Amino acid sequence: MAETGKRLAVIGASGHGKVVADIAERNGYGTIVFLDDNEALNECGKYRVAGRTKEAAAYAKRGYDIIVAIGNGQIRQRMQEALEADGIVCATLVHPMAVLAADIQPGSGTVVMALAVVNAGSRVGKGCIINTCASVDHDCSIGDYVHVAVGAHLAGAVSAGRRTWIGAGAVVSNNISVCEDCMIGAGAAVVRDIEESGTYVGVPAKKR
Ligand SMILES: CC(C)(COP(=O)(O)OP(=O)(O)OC[C@H]1O[C@@H](n2cnc3c(N)ncnc32)[C@H](O)[C@@H]1OP(=O)(O)O)[C@@H](O)C(=O)NCCC(=O)NCCS
Known part of the structure; x- marks a missing residue:
């Protein structure tokens, strides 16, 4: 997918993440990638797994919005708070x-x-x-x-x-x-x- 329009990196390549990506697309995001620490995953539905979760800040610097799409609330909190500590406000x-x-x-x-x-x-x-x-x-x-x-x-x-x-x-x-x-x-x-x-x-x- 060419990098067009609003860009989003979704943390967590799962069924839930796929639904989040679909909602993002309907909200005008033209470029959507996933970040996941499972190296065996290359794609999530029609979206590309482009890197690991530690790369989120680098994606944010490149103009991507970030969202954590992980069902477990404790993990979601930990990841979102780590992003906030880096000055990133999730979408x-x-x-x-x-x-x-x-x-x-x-x-x-x-x-x-x-x-x-x-x-x-x-x-x-x-x-x-x-x-x-x-x-x-x-x-x-x-x-x-x-x-x-x-x-x-x-x-x-x-x-x-x-x-x-x-x-x-x-x-x-x-x-x-x-x-x-x-x-x-x-x-x-x-x-x-x-x-x-x-x-x-x-x-x-x-x-x-
Ligand atoms: C309640 C819940 C967390 C329990 O999970 P668990 O600890 O793995 O429990 P188990 O599947 O081992 O079941 C243990 C016992 O609780 C019963 N039980 C499990 N979930 C139940 C429920 N929702 N209502 C009534 N009884 C339930 C089981 O029948 C079993 O009874 P038994 O010991 O008499 O055989 C889980 O079953 C549940 O309801 N999760 C919600 C999932 C959900 O909403 N997903 C939505 C995703 S969008």
Whole structure:
């Protein structure tokens, strides 16, 4: 691919990264490459793996925007913070068919995927993933590096602490707080505040 238009280096050549790259393309990025430390990887979908993660700063100097597309919240945080220490502010990507209320400004490094909805009064931190068909209703607080997985729904005024992962199709009822570093299992229904980090599954969600 010739280097045209806006340029983006995506860290993490994975299925998730491929979706991030597609959203970038729809946001006008004409040149997209991947950086990954697995030397066996040469491509990610139709995109080229052009180098290793340590080359991100060099790509930034060449005018590339950078985004970390790694599902694990701890690793995503570590990599984004390392970039920030080098003075790099990660790109924010919103799919053109996501619906964000006018007052929503997702933080740096956050990606909002197709058919996701974020309603008025919510705060979405940095390095978050609001995945395909997920919804975050009014007045929620989504901490840094949170992942709201595919088809998960947060009702109004929910708070999700840093690095928490709300699993696929899970539901968090209104006014509920989920503390940091939780894994909410796929299909769970959270109906009480969660104050202790850990893995919670089931309906109603219980600690495993
Ligand atoms: C909750 C979760 C993290 C547990 O993973 P794990 O530690 O590897 O657990 P295991 O698969 O070994 O299962 C352990 C037990 O928990 C049960 N379990 C696992 N996930 C469950 C879930 N979501 N709801 C209810 N029970 C669940 C298993 O059936 C198993 O029960 P058993 O001991 O009676 O056989 C995982 O199953 C999950 O739901 N991850 C979310 C994935 C997701 O949302 N991906 C979206 C990507 S966008």
